[in-house]
Amino acid sequence: MKLLSEAQSLLGHVDWALLAATTAGLLASFLISTAVYRIWFHPLSKIPGPKLAAATWLVEFYYNCINPGQYYKKIEEWHKIYGPVIRITPHEVHVNDPDTYSLLYKTNAKVTKDPLYYQRFAGDINVLFFAKDTATHRSRRDPLNNYFSKKSVTEFEAVIVKHIDKLCQYLKRYAESTPPDSQEPIDLHYRIRCIVLDIFSDYAFGKSFSFQDSPNLGKDFFDMIRVHMASLWMFRMMTPAMVYRITHLPPFIALKLDPSASTYVKLKQDSKVAIQKIRDDPKADDLRKENRTVFYDMLHPHDDEGNPIPPKSLDDLSDEAYGLTVASSDTTGNGVHATMLGILSNPDVYTKLKAELRMAFPSSESKITWAKLEKIPYMVACIKEGLRISCGVIGRMPRIVEEPNFQVLGHHIPRGYSVTTSNYMMLRNEAIYEDPHNYKPGRWLDENGNLHTHFDKYFVPFGKDSRHCIGM
Numbered sequence: 498m499k500l501l502s503e504a505q506s507l508l509g510h511v512d513w514a515l516l517a518a519t520t521a522g523l524l525a526s527f528l529i530s531t532a533v534y535r536i537w538f539h540p541l542s543k544i545p546g547p548k549l550a551a552a553t554w555l556v557e558f559y560y561n562c563i564n565p566g567q568y569y570k571k572i573e574e575w576h577k578i579y580g581p582v583i584r585i586t587p588h589e590v591h592v593n594d595p596d597t598y599s600l601l602y603k604t605n606a607k608v609t610k611d612p613l614y615y616q617r618f619a620g621d622i623n624v625l626f627f628a629k630d631t632a633t634h635r636s637r638r639d640p641l642n643n644y645f646s647k648k649s650v651t652e653f654e655a656v657i658v659k660h661i662d663k664l665c666q667y668l669k670r671y672a673e674s675t676p677p678d679s680q681e682p683i684d685l686h687y688r689i690r691c692i693v694l695d696i697f698s699d700y701a702f703g704k705s706f707s708f709q710d711s712p713n714l715g716k717d718f719f720d721m722i723r724v725h726m727a728s729l730w731m732f733r734m735m736t737p738a739m740v741y742r743i744t745h746l747p748p749f750i751a752l753k754l755d756p757s758a759s760t761y762v763k764l765k766q767d768s769k770v771a772i773q774k775i776r777d778d779p780k781a782d783d784l785r786k787e788n789r790t791v792f793y794d795m796l797h798p799h800d801d802e803g804n805p806i807p808p809k810s811l812d813d814l815s816d817e818a819y820g821l822t823v824a825s826s827d828t829t830g831n832g833v834h835a836t837m838l839g840i841l842s843n844p845d846v847y848t849k850l851k852a853e854l855r856m857a858f859p860s861s862e863s864k865i866t867w868a869k870l871e872k873i874p875y876m877v878a879c880i881k882e883g884l885r886i887s888c889g890v891i892g893r894m895p896r897i898v899e900e901p902n903f904q905v906l907g908h909h910i911p912r913g914y915s916v917t918t919s920n921y922m923m924l925r926n927e928a929i930y931e932d933p934h935n936y937k938p939g940r941w942l943d944e945n946g947n948l949h950t951h952f953d954k955y956f957v958p959f960g961k962d963s964r965h966c967i968g969m
C-alpha cells in the first residue's frame with residue numbers, strides 16, 4: 498500500500514509534456530543519425546541508388562505492404578537512372594548486368610541465402626529451401642538430389658504420362674461429345690497445376706493427391722497457394738519467429754481465424770499421414786524397389802559413410818512436403834501455361850510445331866517419350882521460350898557475400914552484406930533478346946533449324962548456383 502502511494506506521488510511530479518518532448522527528440526535524433534550513418538558512413542554508402550532506400554526499410558515496406566509485389570518494377574526503373582549496381586535497402590545491393598550473373602550465382606559456390614529475406618517466407622523452418630549454412634543445405638539436398646536426376650525422372654516417365662494422358666482423354670471426350678458450334682474454351686489454369694501436383698505427390702509419397710479427379714480441380718488448394726504467396730510480402734516485414742508462429746498455428750485456431758486455411762491445414766495433415774504410412778509400412782522397402790518415393794529416403798537417411806542416421810521429425814518432414822509442393826506448383830504451372838499460351842496464340846508457331854510433332858509421331862499409336870521429344874529442336878525451343886517468358890521466380894534471390902574482396906563492376910561489397918539480381922531482368926533483357934516480352938521460339942534456333950547456344954549463358958529460369966532449382 499505504502500509502495501503504491503509513493504509511486505502515485507512520484508508520478509504526480511512527472512512533467513508529462515517534457516517527457517513526451519524528450520522521448521520524441523531522442524527518437525528523432527536516433528532516426529536521423531541512423532539515416533545519416535546509412536547514407537554517408539555505412540560500408541555500402543558508396544553504392545549508387547536512391548538515398549531513401551539506403552536510409553530506411555520503409556521503401557521496401559511500401560512495396561511489400563502498401564503496393565505489394567511491385568518492388569521489382571521500381572528496381573528496374575532505378576537501374577535506368579543509377580546504373581547496373583544499386584543499393585535497394587540499407588543492407589542489400591541489386592545488380593542488373595547479364596554478364597555478372599555468373600559471378601553472383603557461381604556453379605558449386607558455397608553460398609548462403611540471405612536469412613533476412615528467406616526466413617521471412619515461413620519462419621526459420623527445417624527445410625531445404627530455407628537451409629542457411631552450406632553443411633545444413635548439403636544434408637538436406639543430398640538425399641533428394643538423386644530423385645531429381647534426369648535418369649530418375651525418366652524411370653518415372655510412365656507415371657508422368659499417365660497423369661498427362663488424363664487431360665488428353667478429357668479434351669478428346671469433350672471434342673467428340675460436344676458439337677463444334679457449342680464448344681467453349683477450356684480453362685487450363687487449374688488442370689495444368691493438377692497434373693503437376695498429381696505427378697509430384699505420386700513421386701513423393703507413392704500416392705497421388707488426385708487433384709485431376711476432384712470436382713473443383715483443386716481450386717481451393719491452388720487459390721490458397723496464391724493467397725499464401727501474396728501474404729509473403731507482408732511476412733517480409735515481420736521477424737522469423739512471428740512468421741513461424743503464424744504459419745504453425747494449431748489447425749483449430751488457423752481454421753477459426755481464416756476458414757480458407759482449411760486446404761493448407763488439410764495438405765499438411767495429408768502429407769503427414771502419407772509420410773507416416775511410408776514410415777510404418779512393413780512393405781515400404783519392397784514398394785520402394787518397384788516405386789520410388791522421395792520420402793522413403795528422407796525417412797531412412799544415411800551419413801556420408803552410409804551409416805543410418807535418425808530421420809527428421811514428422812512435423813519437419815511435412816514442412817518439407819509443403820515446401821516442395823509450393824516450390825513446384827506455380828513455377829511449373831506458369832511455365833507450362835506460358836508455353837501453351839504462346840503456342841496457341843501464335844498460329845505460325847502452332848502450325849510449325851504440329852507439323853514437326855506429326856513427323857516424329859506419325860500415328861496416334863506412336864509412343865511419345867521425352868527421349869524423342871527432346872530431339873525435336875522446335876519443341877525444345879517452344880519450351881525454353883515458355884520458361885523464359887514465365888520467369889519462374891520474379892522476386893529477388895539475395896545471397897550473402899562470403900569473400901573478403903568481392904567486387905562487382907568496380908564496386909566493393911563487404912563480406913556479410915547481401916547481393917542479388919533478378920531472373921526477370923535477365924530473361925526479359927532487351928540487350929539479349931529482341932522483343933523480349935513476346936513469345937518467339939524461333940530465337941532459339943539457327944538458320945538450319947538447330948538449337949544454338951548463344952543465349953545459354955543468360956538462360957537462368959532455374960538459377961545457377963548451388964541453390965539452383967532441384968526440380969529442373
Ligand code: HEM
Binds near residue numbers: 627824963967
Ligand atoms: C518451371 C519450373 C520451375 C522453375 C522455373 C523453378 C525455379 C527455381 C529457382 C529460380 C530457384 C532458386 C530460388 C532461390 O534461390 O531463391 C528454385 C529453387 C528450388 N526449387 Fe524450383 N523451379 C521450378 C520447379 C520446381 C519443382 C518441380 C520442384 C520440386 C519438385 C522445385 C523445387 C525447388 C527447391 C526445393 C528449391 C530450393 C533449392 C535449394 O535451396 O537448394 N522447383 N527453383
